[in-house]
């Protein structure tokens with residue numbers, strides 16, 4: 001019986017993986033410019049890392065993959081990258097050696113969502129976290145980095161949507177205003193939102209069921225409740241963005257879907273053919289409580305994440321190729337069973353000289369081997385026949401110019417290297 005992939009997952013086939021490599025290469029090279037190092041954390045964590053009391057987002061309450069391992073420990077497959085990075089930051093006491101720790105990560109996340117185009121149950125994110133300091137310049141740096149990254153991919157119409165939720169005091173004032181605003185509408189809200197009204201009214205704003213509710217559409221915005229400190233902080237962030245001419249828009253309704261944010265929240269968009277509202281490529285914000293909630297000191301951080309499938313879809317839609325699939329330098333065609341040993345020695349020598357090379361292993365006749373070589377788009381064919389073998393030579397054919405020459409066995413790699421792209 002054939003077993004299919006798990007619903008909401010996908011395979012990266014061998015013909016597609018180079019696109020992932022190219023995107024990952026791009027991430028590594030750009031992050032190097034920002035002096036930020038990669039961090040790798042496990043895909044599973046103890047459930048408490050994500051299931052914290054204050055976290056009421058749908059993602060954490062409804063979409064996580066939770067399970068008991070054989071030792072009856074409660075584990076969760078990570079639904080996002082930040083909490084695991086903070087867990088590691090605290091556990092490894094990274095705050096003790098550095099006032100500010102900046103890291104990036106690339107890896108799979110798991111959410112039990114309704115799968116659709118560009119939305120999966122296992123999906124990859126690339127993200128950045130800057131932990132340890134509260135400084136508007138740092139908020140601006142993260143936004144500039146996200147903006148720069150998307151621009152460097154070659155996407156057009158890149159812009160930032162930004163908002164501020166303010167500090168604790170501002171957030172509290174805003175939450176009270178939201179509660180007051182929604183209370184008269186209690187009976188017409190969905191059941192989840194009725195509970196949210198008591199626990200965290202902010203989450204009503206991104207409810208999928210109530211998004212068209214009158215009261216949601218006309219809810220107060222955080223901007224109206226920023227205290228003086230929070231407003232000054234936000235203005236500083238904007239001043240940094242202005243200085244570097246980053247294209248942004250203040251988006252008063254932007255609150256982001258996680259409960260740990262305060263102060264700056266943002267999203268990066270680009271104009272992508274046929275993407276419509278799906279043009280958000282990444283987002284993030286500042287968090288003030290997360291480090292202490294995970295057992296660390298009272299330190300704030302800021303980060304963002306981009307969905308990598310969505311980035312690849314965007315590049316595809318815009319016909320941007322970050323790289324081409326590797327082309328074979330040479331394909332060895334062997335005409336005769338007894339020459340196969342020589343064929344495999346030639347192949348090994350080619351690879352020793354860092355040439356990309358292959359040959360046929362299914363004992364096809366000449367025509368079949370030729371067809372395969374052309375399908376693989378090999379630059380050179382190395383043809384080893386009885387006659388040639390007796391003379392100690394091979395025929396080397398350039399598939400573009402169709403010029404074929406006889407080359408002594410010992411000079412094969414030299415010939416290909418010297419003729420290169422010709």
Ligand code: AMP
Pocket residue numbers: 080111113118119120121122123124125257280281282283305306307308309310
């Ligand atoms: P979030 O962590 O929800 O703020 O999402 C950040 C980015 O991750 C989004 O802009 C999407 O590109 C991507 N993303 C989130 N959820 C999924 C999913 N289920 N499948 C694919 N990409 C996702």
